[in-house]
Amino acid sequence: MERIPILRIGDYLLATIQVDMHDQLALQLQEDLTSAIERHTSKGVLIDISALEMVDSFIGRMISDISNMGRILDARTVLVGMQPAVAITLVELGLSLQGVATALNVDRGMAMLRAAPTDE
Amino acid sequence: MDQIAGGESPLRSQHDIVMARQTVRRLSQEMGFSLVDQTKMVTAASELARNTLIYGGGGIMHWQTLKNVSKKGLRLIFSDQGPGIPNIELALTDGWTSGGGLGLGLSGARRLVNEFEIESSATTGTKVTIVRWG
Amino acid sequence: MASSTIMASALRKHQKKILGEWVQTLHDDASDSKKARISPQELNAQAEEFLQLLTAVVSSGNPEDSHSAQFKALQDFLEGLSRSRVQQGFSSAETATFIFSFKKPLFAALRTEAGSNADELAQEIWTATKLLDDLGLTTVNTYQRAREEVINRQQQEMLELSTPVVKLWEGILGLPMIGTLDSARTQIVMESLLHKIVETGSEIAIIDITGVPTVDTLVAQHLLKTVTAIRLMGADCIISGVRPQIAQTIVHLGVDLQGVTTKANLADALALALKRTGATLTR
Numbered sequence: 294m295e296r297i298p299i300l301r302i303g304d305y306l307l308a309t310i311q312v313d314m315h316d317q318l319a320l321q322l323q324e325d326l327t328s329a330i331e332r333h334t335s336k337g338v339l340i341d342i343s344a345l346e347m348v349d350s351f352i353g354r355m356i357s358d359i360s361n362m363g364r365i366l367d368a369r370t371v372l373v374g375m376q377p378a379v380a381i382t383l384v385e386l387g388l389s390l391q392g393v394a395t396a397l398n399v400d401r402g403m404a405m406l407r408a409a410p411t412d413e
Numbered sequence: 414m415d416q417i418a419g420g421e422s423p424l425r426s427q428h429d430i431v432m433a434r435q436t437v438r439r440l441s442q443e444m445g446f447s448l449v450d451q452t453k454m455v456t457a458a459s460e461l462a463r464n465t466l467i468y469g470g471g472g473i474m475h476w477q478t479l480k481n482v483s484k485k486g487l488r489l490i491f492s493d494q495g496p497g498i499p500n501i502e503l504a505l506t507d508g509w510t511s512g513g514g515l516g517l518g519l520s521g522a523r524r525l526v527n528e529f530e531i532e533s534s535a536t537t538g539t540k541v542t543i544v545r546w547g
Numbered sequence: 548m549a550s551s552t553i554m555a556s557a558l559r560k561h562q563k564k565i566l567g568e569w570v571q572t573l574h575d576d577a578s579d580s581k582k583a584r585i586s587p588q589e590l591n592a593q594a595e596e597f598l599q600l601l602t603a604v605v606s607s608g609n610p611e612d613s614h615s616a617q618f619k620a621l622q623d624f625l626e627g628l629s630r631s632r633v634q635q636g637f638s639s640a641e642t643a644t645f646i647f648s649f650k651k652p653l654f655a656a657l658r659t660e661a662g663s664n665a666d667e668l669a670q671e672i673w674t675a676t677k678l679l680d681d682l683g684l685t686t687v688n689t690y691q692r693a694r695e696e697v698i699n700r701q702q703q704e705m706l707e708l709s710t711p712v713v714k715l716w717e718g719i720l721g722l723p724m725i726g727t728l729d730s731a732r733t734q735i736v737m738e739s740l741l742h743k744i745v746e747t748g749s750e751i752a753i754i755d756i757t758g759v760p761t762v763d764t765l766v767a768q769h770l771l772k773t774v775t776a777i778r779l780m781g782a783d784c785i786i787s788g789v790r791p792q793i794a795q796t797i798v799h800l801g802v803d804l805q806g807v808t809t810k811a812n813l814a815d816a817l818a819l820a821l822k823r824t825g826a827t828l829t830r
Contacts (some may be wrong), residue, residue, distance in 0.1 A: 296621060305621065313431050313434060313435065313666070315427035315428055315430060315431045316427050316429075316430070316463070317427055325456060332685060341486075344451065346438075346455075347438075347452055347455050347456050347459065348456075348462075349456050349460055349465060350457040350460060350518050350521065351459075365422065370811075372781075373781060374671075374781070375779050375780045375781065376745075377449075377741035377742055377744075377745060377776070377780065378448045378449045378452040378781075379779075380452075380741060380776040380777075380779040380780045381449050381452075381737060381741065381776050382449070382452045382453050382456050382525065383776075384524075384772045384775045384776045384779070385453065385521075385525055386456065386460075386518070386521040387519075387520070387521045387524070387777070389520075389778075390774050390779060391420065391447050395778060395779055395780065395781040396781040397744070397745070397748060397750065397780065397781040397782060398748070398781070399779065401750075402781075412465060449738060450735075480692075482689070482692045482696075483692075483696060
């Protein structure tokens, strides 16, 4: 079954979403990430959506959930690379994804994770 | 106002929702919408398609490309034979509630388009029509 | 329909006369400014084409059929005419006059053709009036729509010119907002700023509202949307130029700026931004 690949970079995980996801795939990613955090006791997760041309409420909620679940497992999540059109649409839709840290790109996101103290 | 072309896309599975998004993206591009307008339309379609599938038990999306003097537009109609929405007024004001409530996000989708109409009853199911002009 | 054949033959037989009288009226009515905007040759050519197309419609099998090829040709011609009138700066009344002034010479020709038959003449004049009124209204409608398009396009261009995004420093963008913040303006501004953020990889955007006269709920909401979008993308925002009155308004309106830093002036905002991006200032 197709799955979004998760890359492990030391204490951190990177998931790059490059396909138009159906709901099941998104839920699978959520599951895979949380079990990977646990398995590797990762300190942080980067979700790269620079290739996503659309984020709807389902995907938005999935991202929020990953962030919340990660926090419970003591890992910080950073969402990187949201495209302008997607940001504008999400705001209009009424989703602000509060509580989810964001960064312009993977490099900045990684720097953010490395610099952050373990508690927020 | 003239209709240029029309078609339909089934909404019976999750893959259908992805197909519907791609169809709407292609049509929006053909109608010359700006990137932001394309994204808004695709996102609205995704929301409504999901509602049709999950809440409506499956249905269909009809699309029509429109022309009004020099403006081009896209109309999408999402219909199902599901249980209908008991309180449309309420559904139009609530967003995504964390628990309880329908959380259909209709008010959000409405903000993404220029025209929005909804008909719903227990006997006829639900029909949502949206139009976006480029 | 027997009656329209009278109009058809009137148009054919008296074409030159009708055209001559009509064009004369158009010239006489034209004010000097109008004359300057459209040449007599162009006006004549348009009048001739209209007459030909109208004759085709009236002589066709069913002149009342608004979907016939001839009618469509006539409508297309009038649509083009309306649009060019908009470009040339005519008013909608002046544009409609083109059609309405056609009535007089037409009715004169009809009278000649109908002879002494008052009933037929009355019927014919009614048919002609209906047809010309419809065409006149269509022309006005097209004119209005074309005008709106021109206005919209001009507004767009003005907006783009008046909201420049500037690079204040490495990683810091500035957006001086001047004038009123309406919905259309804010959208263009938002998009432009967001794209620049991605292009330059800037982490901080300073939105300066010194030049914005009033901040009401709508303006505050627009600002908030912009700030939210910037944050979703991974950058941050400082709002500068917040005068005490504006701060009061925002509090009174109960708008939650959600932890967005505000500064009274651009200089303070820049100093803060520099600090945040890790730059140090030495003199």
